[in-house]
Amino acid sequence: MKRYGMFVNGEHVKSERNAWLPVIDPSLETVIAEVPDASAADVDRAVSAARAAFDTGGWPQTTAQDRGRLLFKLANKIRDEAGPLAELECRNTGKPIVEAEFDIQDAATCFEYYGGLATKIQGHVNPVPDNALSLTLREPVGVAGQIIPWNYPLVMAAWKLAPALAAGCACVLKPAEQTPLTVLELASWLPEIGFPPGVVNIITGLGEPAGSSLVAHPDVDKIAFTGSAAVGKLILKSAADTIKRVTLELGGKSPNIFFADADFEAAIDGALFGVFINQGEVCSAGSRILVQKSIYAKFVDAFAEKSKKILLGPPMDRATKMGPLVSKEQYDRVRGYQEIGKGEARLVAGGGRPKGFDKGYFVEPTIFADVDNNARIAREEIFGPVAAVIPFENEADAVRIANDSPYGLAAAVWSRDIFRALRVVKAVRAGIVWVNHMQPTYVEAPWGGYKQSGFGRELGPWGMEEYLEAKQVHINLSEQPIGWY
Numbered sequence: 001m002k003r004y005g006m007f008v009n010g011e012h013v014k015s016e017r018n019a020w021l022p023v024i025d026p027s028l029e030t031v032i033a034e035v036p037d038a039s040a041a042d043v044d045r046a047v048s049a050a051r052a053a054f055d056t057g058g059w060p061q062t063t064a065q066d067r068g069r070l071l072f073k074l075a076n077k078i079r080d081e082a083g084p085l086a087e088l089e090c091r092n093t094g095k096p097i098v099e100a101e102f103d104i105q106d107a108a109t110c111f112e113y114y115g116g117l118a119t120k121i122q123g124h125v126n127p128v129p130d131n132a133l134s135l136t137l138r139e140p141v142g143v144a145g146q147i148i149p150w151n152y153p154l155v156m157a158a159w160k161l162a163p164a165l166a167a168g169c170a171c172v173l174k175p176a177e178q179t180p181l182t183v184l185e186l187a188s189w190l191p192e193i194g195f196p197p198g199v200v201n202i203i204t205g206l207g208e209p210a211g212s213s214l215v216a217h218p219d220v221d222k223i224a225f226t227g228s229a230a231v232g233k234l235i236l237k238s239a240a241d242t243i244k245r246v247t248l249e250l251g252g253k254s255p256n257i258f259f260a261d262a263d264f265e266a267a268i269d270g271a272l273f274g275v276f277i278n279q280g281e282v283c284s285a286g287s288r289i290l291v292q293k294s295i296y297a298k299f300v301d302a303f304a305e306k307s308k309k310i311l312l313g314p315p316m317d318r319a320t321k322m323g324p325l326v327s328k329e330q331y332d333r334v335r336g337y338q339e340i341g342k343g344e345a346r347l348v349a350g351g352g353r354p355k356g357f358d359k360g361y362f363v364e365p366t367i368f369a370d371v372d373n374n375a376r377i378a379r380e381e382i383f384g385p386v387a388a389v390i391p392f393e394n395e396a397d398a399v400r401i402a403n404d405s406p407y408g409l410a411a412a413v414w415s416r417d418i419f420r421a422l423r424v425v426k427a428v429r430a431g432i433v434w435v436n437h438m439q440p441t442y443v444e445a446p447w448g449g450y451k452q453s454g455f456g457r458e459l460g461p462w463g464m465e466e467y468l469e470a471k472q473v474h475i476n477l478s479e480q481p482i483g484w485y
């Protein structure tokens with residue numbers, strides 16, 4: 001069994017208490033590695049390293065071209081190591097190997113995108129009404145604390161590290177306790193690629209104390225968080241004490257809306273893909289499936305039938321379409337919602353643990369029909385393969401139900417009527433809206449939520465903006481004394 005160090009100031013290190021956390025393979029329920037269990041003192045060490053890299057180490061003064069080239073080299077290295085990295089991600093998360101392979105390429109693409117964007121950070125000349133030159137300079141925010149979840153470990157790390165490094169920030173990143181391995185692997189390449197020590201630090205450990213002490217640390221300038229709304233609220237409160245910049249990418253209960261005029265076969269596939277990809281452990285999962293009444297019965301039948309054909313199996317098997325959930329905790333949570341749903345709605349598929357699996361955190365793809373939008377399974381984020389199908393009468397009804405949620409991360413609408421589809425796009429309060437598709441995500445386009453799904457945007461130029469300050473510079477061009485007194 002491999003022991004990984006955390007990555008602080010360019011070196012792999014133990015925690016100061018020499019405490020370790022087990023890392024589990026959720027399909028076999030075996031310990032596959034151990035990582036340091038960081039304390040507040042370990043976080044302090046990592047923040048000091050990042051502070052030194054930023055304040056005196058010269059990182060923000062490197063040229064944008066040089067920072068971009070380092071990100072390109074990192075992307076190339078990820079592509080060179082894609083096979084072993086995908087296998088590691090697969091074993092650690094339980095996601096099917098085919099999906100893990102896709103994720104690794106996606107992470108590399110993210111570093112390439114921001115490698116290119118590093119040289120496109122543009123200042124501005126402000127048209128002030130004086131004999132003066134007024135400029136806006138863009139400067140890195142400083143030391144960024146970054147906290148990520150377990151569902152897309154390397155992709156989430158790339159979404160955080162790439163724009164921050166392109167902007168010239170130094171980073172302290174905490175992966176989720178369950179899935180620290182791929183980002184630690186990546187960190188081990190940084191010295192040979194040429195990243196100076198302290199520019200990237202990876203702290204492994206628990207939300208409390210490691211995550212919370214990063215958020216509270218006075219020398220951290222910004223916190224970028226992806227995770228649950230419950231933890232997002234704690235972070236916002238704690239960050240208030242030091243007036244940190246905060247961006248939050250939180251959960252969702254996203255509506256996937258099907259009108260009677262949608263392509264029926266595509267709609268069924270879209271509903272399945274929208275909610276069951278990555279075992280349903282997706283922040284933008286289309287977990288509320290709104291279906292127009294005129295096709296409702298036929299839709300529910302076809303959706304339930306096809307869901308029963310989803311092949312669950314060992315994540316490393318290329319035929320597997322659904323692996324286990326990430327942890328025992330998540331398994332218990334999703335099993336709990338399967339039972340809650342049985343008391344709230346009509347079970348039409350799944351509802352338990354699949355037969356023939358004596359180990360691993362597997363659950364059946366589960367579908368409830370005739371769900372009331374006020375039911376717990378329609379309001380609370382489950383973060384597993386559980387779908388709530390909700391009937392609606394007409395367009396106004398669909399929009400009302402779609403927006404009746406504390407969340408506003410994503411939505412999708414299926415219709416062959418372009419006018420209707422675009423009316424719904426504009427009426428739905430969500431940060432991402434798909435038409436006749438659900439889930440494709442591109443590094444070029446903004447990602448983030450409305451309402452309690454958070455604020456701030458990742459990806460595209462928006463993602464880098466969050467790591468930049470705007471400095472106003474006023475240059476007086478008048479040679480006259482400025483006299484007032």
Ligand code: NAP
Nearest residue numbers: 148149150176177206207211212227228231249250251283
């Ligand atoms: P989580 O429990 O909120 O944890 C997320 C991260 O925060 C983990 O690294 C966690 O550490 C850390 N954390 C926990 N308590 C903390 C505290 N008091 N202070 C600072 N950090 C703390 O979420 P999760 O269960 O890992 O992931 C699922 C959630 O993430 C879902 O709600 C999902 O919707 C959301 N998500 C959102 C997006 C998006 O882009 N909007 C993408 C993916 C996931 P530990 O691992 O040690 O608990």
Ligand code: MG
Nearest residue numbers: 176177178207
């Ligand atoms: Mg957690």
